[in-house]
Amino acid sequence: MEKQCLDCGNNIKGRADKKFCDDQCRSNYNNRIKATEHPQIKKINQILLKNWKILNTLNPDGKSKITKSKLIKEGYNFNYHTHNYRTKNGSNYIFCYDNGFLELENEWYLLVRNNEEI
Template sequence: MERLCLDCGTPIKGRADKKFCDDSCRNNYNNRLKTEDHLVLRRINSILKKNRTILAQFNPNGKAKISRKKLISAGFNFDYHTYSYETQNGNCYIFCYEYGYLLLNNEKVLLVKREESLWLA
């Protein structure tokens, strides 16, 4: 059975466990794998940054109410957030870094900003 280089597809000579014909092909292959991973991370981080910017824009004073439709029309993506926090009375705040929101029952959203002293704890 002839072994082929994972990068360029040329036949490989040498050790039985060898996967690449030379160091250049090994580097190309591994760099391509890392690039694909970085594209996914870059896309998700971009969405998170955009969500944070939108929350900050609509919440300049630390607490505000806004309609869900207004957030969506600004480009907010409810599927991406950094963490959630459940209060003792059962409310679940969703955060995108230090800015968060609580979905209210009448298509309204309560926007909040976590205080820095709590953030560092």
């Protein structure tokens, strides 16, 4: 009796422990499993990635100033970030991975990038 591919159901030829007929079927199967496992985590990761892309695009040189309205216009979600960093003088930087900002006066923000390797 031949084994069948877990994704497409076709007969598998080759090693006895083989589960998929090719790399595409393996990838399809695993992507389908991941998509249904934790939809809330996937949604949050998508928001974090979008926030990171916005900060990265608006801050090409690693340090710049921008208005809150520009961040909102680009779709930045202020409810999601990865971590905070408080300086010795009490300034609170909010980061989305390596890109972050410091809230200034009159709805201006200082965008920064942390180039340190983790």
